[in-house]
Amino acid sequence: MVTTQELDAALSTALETAGRGHRGANPLVGACILDDEGNLIATGYHLGAGHPHAEVDALRRLGKIDPAAARKLTMVVTLEPCNHTGRTGPCAAAIANAGIGSVYYAVSDNTAASGGAEYLRGRGIRTTQFEDDAAARALNHRWFLSKEQARPFITVKLAQSLDARINAPDGTSQWITSAESRNHAHGLRGRVDGILIGTNTAVIDNPRLTARTRDGQLHSMQPYRLVMGQRELPGNLALAEGEDWEQIATHDVHAVIDRANELGLGHLLIEGGATVASAFIEADLADELYCYQAPLLIGAGSSSVNLPTTTLSQAHRYRLDTASNESLARLGDDIMLHLEPLPSA
Amino acid sequence: MVTTQELDAALSTALETAGRGHRGANPLVGACILDDEGNLIATGYHLGAGHPHAEVDALRRLGKIDPAAARKLTMVVTLEPCNHTGRTGPCAAAIANAGIGSVYYAVSDNTAASGGAEYLRGRGIRTTQFEDDAAARALNHRWFLSKEQARPFITVKLAQSLDARINAPDGTSQWITSAESRNHAHGLRGRVDGILIGTNTAVIDNPRLTARTRDGQLHSMQPYRLVMGQRELPGNLALAEGEDWEQIATHDVHAVIDRANELGLGHLLIEGGATVASAFIEADLADELYCYQAPLLIGAGSSSVNLPTTTLSQAHRYRLDTASNESLARLGDDIMLHLEPLPSA
Numbered sequence: 001m002v003t004t005q006e007l008d009a010a011l012s013t014a015l016e017t018a019g020r021g022h023r024g025a026n027p028l029v030g031a032c033i034l035d036d037e038g039n040l041i042a043t044g045y046h047l048g049a050g051h052p053h054a055e056v057d058a059l060r061r062l063g064k065i066d067p068a069a070a071r072k073l074t075m076v077v078t079l080e081p082c083n084h085t086g087r088t089g090p091c092a093a094a095i096a097n098a099g100i101g102s103v104y105y106a107v108s109d110n111t112a113a114s115g116g117a118e119y120l121r122g123r124g125i126r127t128t129q130f131e132d133d134a135a136a137r138a139l140n141h142r143w144f145l146s147k148e149q150a151r152p153f154i155t156v157k158l159a160q161s162l163d164a165r166i167n168a169p170d171g172t173s174q175w176i177t178s179a180e181s182r183n184h185a186h187g188l189r190g191r192v193d194g195i196l197i198g199t200n201t202a203v204i205d206n207p208r209l210t211a212r213t214r215d216g217q218l219h220s221m222q223p224y225r226l227v228m229g230q231r232e233l234p235g236n237l238a239l240a241e242g243e244d245w246e247q248i249a250t251h252d253v254h255a256v257i258d259r260a261n262e263l264g265l266g267h268l269l270i271e272g273g274a275t276v277a278s279a280f281i282e283a284d285l286a287d288e289l290y291c292y293q294a295p296l297l298i299g300a301g302s303s304s305v306n307l308p309t310t311t312l313s314q315a316h317r318y319r320l321d322t323a324s325n326e327s328l329a330r331l332g333d334d335i336m337l338h339l340e341p342l343p344s345a
Numbered sequence: 346m347v348t349t350q351e352l353d354a355a356l357s358t359a360l361e362t363a364g365r366g367h368r369g370a371n372p373l374v375g376a377c378i379l380d381d382e383g384n385l386i387a388t389g390y391h392l393g394a395g396h397p398h399a400e401v402d403a404l405r406r407l408g409k410i411d412p413a414a415a416r417k418l419t420m421v422v423t424l425e426p427c428n429h430t431g432r433t434g435p436c437a438a439a440i441a442n443a444g445i446g447s448v449y450y451a452v453s454d455n456t457a458a459s460g461g462a463e464y465l466r467g468r469g470i471r472t473t474q475f476e477d478d479a480a481a482r483a484l485n486h487r488w489f490l491s492k493e494q495a496r497p498f499i500t501v502k503l504a505q506s507l508d509a510r511i512n513a514p515d516g517t518s519q520w521i522t523s524a525e526s527r528n529h530a531h532g533l534r535g536r537v538d539g540i541l542i543g544t545n546t547a548v549i550d551n552p553r554l555t556a557r558t559r560d561g562q563l564h565s566m567q568p569y570r571l572v573m574g575q576r577e578l579p580g581n582l583a584l585a586e587g588e589d590w591e592q593i594a595t596h597d598v599h600a601v602i603d604r605a606n607e608l609g610l611g612h613l614l615i616e617g618g619a620t621v622a623s624a625f626i627e628a629d630l631a632d633e634l635y636c637y638q639a640p641l642l643i644g645a646g647s648s649s650v651n652l653p654t655t656t657l658s659q660a661h662r663y664r665l666d667t668a669s670n671e672s673l674a675r676l677g678d679d680i681m682l683h684l685e686p687l688p689s690a
Contacts (some may be wrong), residue, residue, distance in 0.1 A: 161660065162636060162682070163650050164509035173656035226544040281642060291507060295684055297626060299652020305508050307644020312517035315506065318640040318680055328673070328680065333664055335673065335682065337507070339640055 002074050006038035007104055007130075010076035012199040013043060014054075017133055018078055019323045022048040022191055023288055024153055025266025027140035028034035028324065029054040029079045031099075033062055036072040048191050049267065050221065055081050056090040058103040059098050070099030079138040080105045080129075081120065084113035103127045106136030107278040111147050139323050141343045142287035151257045152268040155192065156277050157185060157284040158304045166274060171204070178332030183214045188290060190219035194265035196256065198276040199229030199247070201322055208238045209245075209271070224265060228276055253283050278305045281316055289318060289339040292331065317342045347419050351383035352449055352475075355397055355421035358385065359399075360480055363423055364668045367393040367536055369498055370611025372485035373669065374399040374424045378445075393536050394612065395566065400426050400436040404443050415444030418490055423481040425450045425474075426465065429458030436485040437461035441468040448472045451481030456492050484668050486688045487632035496602045500537065501622050502530060502629040503649045510643040511619060516549070523677030526637040528559045533635060535564030539610035541601065543621040544574030544592070544620060553583045554590075554616070569610060573601055573621055589668040596630050623650045626661055634684040637676065662687045 010032040024029055026046055030064055031054040033042040044058025052060065054079055065073075081091035081103065095103060096119070096204040108129060112277030120127040130136075137144065146153045159177045167173035175182070189195060189211035197209065212221035225245035227233065237243050248259050260268050270280050280286050309315060318339035329336045355377040363375030371391055376399040378387040397405065400422055410418075426436035426448065440448060441464070448465055453474060465472040466626035471650025475481075483488065483637035491498045503521045505511050512518035520527070534540060542552065556564035570580065570590035584590050593604050605613050615625050625631050654660060665672040674681045 081644040162503075162509070162663070162684075163505075163648060168654050168660070170656045176657070278644065281644070295665065295682070296660040297650050297652065297663070298654050298657065298660045299623065299626070299650050300654045303508060303648075305642050305644050307642065309513055309643050309645045311515045312513040312521070312643065315513070315641040315643045318507070318642070320640065320675070320680075328675065330665070330673065335665075335680075335681065337640070339507075341517070 001036065001100075002034055002038040006034065007074075008077060010034055010040065011078070011104070011106060011130060011136070013040065014076050014078050015139055015323075017043045017045045018054065018139060019048045020325050022145065023321075023324055024191055025049045025153075025193060026053075027079060027143040029077065031055045031058040031077040032077060033058050034076065036074075041073075049193070053082065053091045054078070055093050059094060063106060065098070067099035071101040073100050074102040074104065075100050076104045078106050078139065080107065080109040081114035081116035082109060083115035083119045090116070090119075092119040095121060100125060104130060105131040106130045107140075107144075129174045138343060139165070142340055146287055150261065150267050151285070152193070152260050153292065154268050154280060154285050154287045155188065156270045156280055156288070157188065157272070157290045157292070158277065159185070159272075159292040160304040161294050161296045161298045163297045163299060164304045165301040166272070166304050168298055168301045176294045176296070177292045178294065178334045179214075180332035181294070181334045181336065184331050184336060185290070185292065186212050186219070186270060189223055190221050191271040192223050192267045194224040194226055194260055194263065194267070195269045195271055196226040196228055196276065197271050198273050199227055199231035199233060200275070201271070201273040202227045202233060202237055202239065203231070206238050207271075208241070210242075223269065224263060225344060226256065226260070251279070253279050253285060257285070274302055274306055276304055278307055281305060282307050284316075284341070286341065288321060289337070291337040291339065293335045293337070295333055295335070347379055347382065347447075349385040350651045351379065352421060355379055355385065356423070356451060356475060356481070357448070358388065359421055359423050360484055360668075362388045362390045363399065363484060365670050366391045367609075368488065368500075368666075368669055369536055370538060372399075372424060372488040374422065376400045376403040376420060376422040378403050379415070379419045379421065380453065381419075386418075394538070397517045398427065398436045399423070401439050404439060410443070412444035417445040419447040419449065420445050421449045423451050423484065424512040425452065425454040425459070426644065427454060427458035427463035428460035428464045435464075437462070437464040441465060441470060445470060449475060450492070451475045451478040453486075477536045483688060487685055491632055495606065496630070497538070497605050497610050499613050499615060499625060499630050499632045500533065500635065501615045501625055501633070502533065502617070502635045502637070503622065504520075504530070504637040506639050506641050506643045508644060509649045510646040511617070511649050513643055513646045519529075520643070522637045523639065523679045524559075525677035526639070526681065529676050529681060530635070530637065531557050531564070533614060534568055535566050537568050537612045537614040539569040539571055539605060539608065539612070540614045540616055541571040541573055541621065541623045542616050543618050544572055544576035544578060545620070546618040547572045547578060547582055547584065548576070551583050552616075553586070554636070555587075563589050569608060570603065571605070598624050598630060602630070619647055619649055619651055623652055626650060627652050629661075629686070631686065633666060636682040637684070638680045640678055640680070
């Protein structure tokens with residue numbers, strides 16, 4: 001018999017375990033499996049898009065178990081198990097097939113993947129929602145918002161000097177940040193469905209926007225490339241060597257989101273420049289920020305963001321994303337901050 | 346008999362131990378005491394101005410020992426023991442009085458406190474300089490520079506948003522940084538001999554510039570207050586409530602330094618605003634930076650520094666001061682970076 005205290009402790013563990021994953025098209029989710037004496041016998045988490053969901057990860061770590069033994073086990077998960085076949089199969093079916101006897105979950109799923117609890121109950125599994133889901137909701141507060149707003153989860157990357165400059169007055173900017181920072185940012189590219197830059201960045205920096213490893217190899221997953229803005233682009237852009245790119249001739253962030261939705265991009269990375277990043281920040285569409293800071297003072301040149309702020313109360317406020325796997329890191333000589341917007345009160 | 350390897354290991358330990366102190370009017374110094382089998386039996390370090398020097402700290406931690414036993418001991422210290430009575434007595438005399446038999450030191454002292462090695466040899470103590478003092482010299486490279494230039498050690502404090510703004514366009518700036526950051530900065534004030542601000546900051550922010558604890562009590566050590574600039578100051582400035590302040594009617598950082606030297610200020614803290622901080626940074630007079638960053642994007646308003654940079658190669662480059670006791674810290678919701686200029690090649 002598992003006690004209420006043991007269930008609450010398992011939920012706390014599942015929330016912590018969830019943080020080993022990456023935010024993105026899917027939320028952070030953690031799962032625990034308890035035996036009938038309330039002992040923790042397996043944990044699992046969702047690493048990110050294309051990886052097993054937390055429940056399946058926990059079952060895999062549990063290993064082979066016969067149905068009679070499984071019936072005595074309890075799974076505790078931070079989000080209602082999905083009832084949906086995406087890149088992975090539905091978790092509700094995996095739990096039922098494993099023969100787990102009892103499932104507790106925190107936040108109910110209102111997305112296209114909903115219905116897992118009902119499915120489990122229909123298979124005779126005792127399925128209960130925790131009364132207090134505040135911590136589990138807070139863990140993914142921006143992911144839930146992106147789903148409510150029917151749009152991709154949006155990551156904004158800023159790479160700047162200590163005084164938030166992205167170039168010197170004469171435009172020189174390569175390389176402000178360290179090789180380690182750039183490598184980390186390529187890891188970000190390898191986790192998203194799409195990358196967005198502005199037309200000026202496309203023309204001036206002319207990036208390929210591919211996700212590459214430190215030794216220059218392509219990551220297995222490559223993002224779709226979007227260029228936002230009305231400026232006419234030259235025919236010889238580096239990013240145009242691939243087929244999977246397009247220009248969205250707009251200055252309206254919502255038009256970009258509509259197109260990203262049409263393309264089925266669940267996770268969009270805004271790579272800059274300052275105008276494009278600022279437009280998404282000002283519209284409160286930045287669900288997370290990765291801010292790479294190089295330890296130098298340029299003292300002049302363009303700023304990483306420009307917003308129509310008049311007074312301090314209009315500032316956009318963030319917090320270190322301490323629930324996820326890294327919130328503050330040294331990358332070579334640089335510092336990386338991973339931030340999320342403060343939840344609305 | 347202590348081996349060369351044991352001596353080198355002791356120097357490494359002394360260098361690490363030195364980092365527990367604070368940079369300032371005195372350099373970071375660490376000391377180790379070894380017995381005649383090369384075992385480490387005590388360490389010491391210099392915490393900061395007004396505290397015992399590393400050698401005296403190590404002797405104190407060693408405790409009472411009779412002269413015959415002391416004769417078998419070896420002290421390893423990162424800087425030549427001083428031969429100078431300042432706020433504390435000369436270390437050379439303390440070592441001799443304790444009866445230590447042998448002293449190894451890394452960097453020789455060319456300042457007013459020099460002559461310790463000669464003093465020790467004169468008292469019959471085997472006194473040897475390490476052949477390689479590069480690491481010990483690097484530990485205090487900016488302190489040595491400040492001594493060569495016959496000027497105070499200079500700390501520049503920057504307190505800014507993530508986008509390096511110090512206010513919004515309408516001038517609102519209180520409070521960008523957290524209570525923990527402000528408390529930390531008061532600790533800095535309590536360690537320096539003098540604080541400098543510009544006339545605009547004096548008039549607009551009207552700070553007291555006292556060093557206070559979290560509960561508003563005054564630190565035991567209060568800095569001398571300097572206001573730099575030619576603007577006429579009103580008679581009712583908050584900092585003018587004490588006697589120990591003055592205006593230096595100049596825009597020349599070297600005139601400030603001359604006056605600080607006349608006043609005998611060994612450690613000067615530049616508190617801002619941006620114009621004053623930038624003048625010291627541009628003149629390569631910032632021996633260390635404390636950069637407090639609040640996790641918000643203001644997006645407009647004044648920048649923390651403004652320099653006459655044209656191209657990126659003119660940027661001022663720093664590194665996290667990982668040799669000292671804190672280089673990267675969370676202070677409430679804020680991040681603090683403690684940086685030092687890259688050593689010149």
